[in-house]
Amino acid sequence: QSVLTQPPSVSAAPGQKVTISCSGSSSNIGNNYVSWYHQLPGTAPKLLIYENNERPSGIPDRFSGSKSGTSATLGITGLQTGDEADYYCGTWDSSLSAVVFGGGTKLTVL
C-alpha cells in the first residue's frame, strides 16, 4: 500500500493528451515539492518534473506538472508511442521522515 495514490493505468491515442493524478496528504504533497519520474522496462527511473512544475533540461514541454492542495497532476500532450512507460510521483513525508512514492501508473499509447 503506497502512501501516495496513483491510478494503476491510463491510456490514450497518439497525439492526444493524458493526465496522471497523485493524491496524498498534508504531511507529504500538501507541504513538500512533488517530483515525477518515468521508467522504461529494465531501466532506472528518470526525472521528468521537479518542484511541482519544473522541467529538467532536455525534457520537452509536452510534459507538465501541477499541484493543488494535497494532490498533484502530470500532464502529457502530443502522446507518442515512445511515451509508453511507468510513471511515478514522489515527495518527502514530514511525518514519516521518509521519501514516499505513488504505486506507479502504466501509460499505454493505443
Place this chain on the structure above:
Amino acid sequence: EVQLVESGGGLAQPGGSLRLSCAASGFTFSRYSMNWVRQAPGKGLEWVTYISSSSSSIHYADSVKGRFTTSRDNAKNSLYLQMNSLRAEDTAVYYCARDVPIRYWGQGTQVTVSS
C-alpha cells in the same frame, strides 16, 4: 554530468549479508543528501533509507530498520548500504539516488536473496 554508479550486488543466502556501494561524480558529493531506493521484480519503487550531507540525519524504512545501515564517506565521494539478516523479500534492484525529492538516479544493482 552527475553520475551515480552502484556496485556490490549479487546473490546472498537468507540470513546473509551484502554491502552495496555507490560512487558519485560530477558534483560536490559532500553538499547533497542521498538515498537508497529499491524495486522488487514487477513492483513499484520503495524508498529504503536517507542520509543527510553530513551524516547527521539518517532515516530508514520500517521494512529494513535494524537490519540495514547506510553510511557515506565524503572524502571518497561514496555512499554505502550494509545489508544484514537478508530475507527473500529484499530481492530487488537497488538504486542510489540524490536529493530529496530525488533528482538523480544510478543505474541500479541487482540483489537476489535465495538459498
